Amino acid sequence: MLLFRSGHFANWGRFGWLLSILLSILISASQIFAQSKGHKKKQSPVTARSTTSPSEQSLTNIPLPIGHEAKGLVLPDFDGEGHLRGRFEAGTAHRIDEEHVGFQQLKITTYTPENRTDLKIDMQTSVLDLKTRILTSQERTTIQRADFNIAGDSVEFDTNTKTGRLIGNVKMVITGQSQLAGKTSQ
Numbered sequence: 001m002l003l004f005r006s007g008h009f010a011n012w013g014r015f016g017w018l019l020s021i022l023l024s025i026l027i028s029a030s031q032i033f034a035q036s037k038g039h040k041k042k043q044s045p046v047t048a049r050s051t052t053s054p055s056e057q058s059l060t061n062i063p064l065p066i067g068h069e070a071k072g073l074v075l076p077d078f079d080g081e082g083h084l085r086g087r088f089e090a091g092t093a094h095r096i097d098e099e100h101v102g103f104q105q106l107k108i109t110t111y112t113p114e115n116r117t118d119l120k121i122d123m124q125t126s127v128l129d130l131k132t133r134i135l136t137s138q139e140r141t142t143i144q145r146a147d148f149n150i151a152g153d154s155v156e157f158d159t160n161t162k163t164g165r166l167i168g169n170v171k172m173v174i175t176g177q178s179q180l181a182g183k184t185s186q
Contacts, residue, residue: 062093062101062130069094077159086110086159101128108135110162120144121157133159141166147176 064070073093077086091105108121126137134156141155152166
């Protein structure tokens with residue numbers, strides 16, 4: 001304190017004060033500039049996602065680069081009106097090329113227009129053609145509904161029409177048989 005009162009460092013004090021103000025302005029300006037740059041980079045993917053409508057978020061728009069693999073991927077499937085028509089849950093998914101995505105341990109749930117569960121499909125390995133939206137598997141596949149279970153060695157499933165074709169060693173168990181018998185006897 002005696003050094004400043006003596007006037008020996010009085011000029012240095014004013015210079016130091018001015019220097020500290022300038023430095024704080026420069027530091028805060030560089031931080032604001034860096035944040036705005038980083039902020040823009042972080043906002044662009046979010047903005048892209050928020051502008052897509054539910055009808056655009058379908059199985060044809062899977063955000064997976066070619067050659068990359070994703071674990072625990074869950075994909076909703078919306079129709080043109082934005083209603084949920086299905087849900088894909090994959091243990092792993094990988095983009096084969098621009099038009100094909102491969103899945104391991106795929107579980108598909110389809111829904112009725114009233115949002116009730118319709119079909120449950122279990123596939124070990126499968127490939128989805130993004131243009132035709134046809135899912136194929138060369139391994140044993142099981143399809144379940146409230147009134148039946150069906151399994152086959154290979155399958156082609158059209159995700160648009162919810163129709164499929166099972167091939168080889170097909171086994172079907174009808175569980176709602178009493179309802180079928182009741183309708184024919186009346």
